[in-house]
Amino acid sequence: MAFDLVQYFAEQIESQKPMLLSHLDREEKRSHIRQINALTLGELINQLRSNGEKVYQEISNPDELYIQEVSRHLTTNPSNASTLSRTELEQLTTEVFHLQLLELKQLHDTGSHSLQSIRELLNGQIEHLSGQADDWVWSTNNLTELLGSKPNLQEDISLEASMKEFNQMVHQQNAQHDDNNVAVEATVPTWSKVVEPVVAIAILWILYSAATNMFA
Template sequence: MAFDLVQYFVEQIETQKPELLSQYPKQERRAYITELSALTLGKLISEWRLDPKKIYTEINHPDDLYIQEIARHLSTVSSNESKLSRTEQEESLFEIFKLQLLELKQLHDTGNHNLNSIQELLYGQIEHLSGQADDWVWTTNNLLELKGSKPVPQEDISLEATMKEFNQMVSQNTHHQEHDVEEVTVVNAPTWSKIVEPIVAIAILWVLVDAVLKIFA
């Protein structure tokens, strides 16, 4: 497993750049820094995939113009859904991305790394980036294999609440059944109707016989 640069960068940014997004409360600031750090590191990985030699050169000789270009692109692309303003984003992304490149250069120089070992290090960060940000981050930096990796918060449901809901359901169901039984009421025919029925039948039969006799008369 590759060295975890994700949290390392977040800690370095908070230590070396205390003024960055300092207008926000501590927890909110850290959340923004983590989000933007994942955005720039993911972009670095996707850019490496396109042109490893170019990015290797940028790590060894960080160029402010290149850093500014990446920061501006990430802060203005249509898929960006950050709650920070465009100005806040661009300024913060510039500082974060620059720090990441400088830290990678220092790591490269002190560890006697080469292009292949840096590539292995960067590709190993994909596992550490998983779940660290919302899907718009991975869409924006073209690290699409990480979409859907952030766990969806599940609401804790207590046993008491579950039983209460179950009892309400049972109570409502019982009420509906009782209502249905009340509506389906058997109406008994009165006794006098049973006496009249044969008389009515004889009268109808007599009318039919009389009609037939007249036809053949």
């Protein structure tokens, strides 16, 4: 099972962008953010399917113009049925997508990821996205296989648990990277095992001689 980016991004948005939609009550705010979080992540997955190299380039080096283009495309899509005003919707979409790309870049840089591993990670988010948003989201980002999906009935993962899973994934990725390198281990020469007792006896003899001279 792929690391749950859906939950991880939601928690990062809440902690890093607390002022987003701050005029709304908590539940309404979380509902809008959950929808847009699914919308932009789904769009990234959709684009990955058609042009993986382009998406990989934007993850490894996020571009503001690309972020704005994606946000505007999603905001103006006829299938987008968000109840937010056009201005609020575009601002929220831009902020969320920007944060997602930055977090993915951090993951890419610290975990020594490649196009293939990023592809596997993003494609693995389909199961986590299932049931996380209304059907208009999947129509807008063209993840039509999720239309009619039911909510994933699992307890919310805490930020601490998400970070632990994130760190484990980075550690595993680095371990796999290290395994590809040839490890050269130093071996202890056999003659050293023979010399060790001789050295120990010599040291004891020096200490004995010094003590004898001291009390002579």
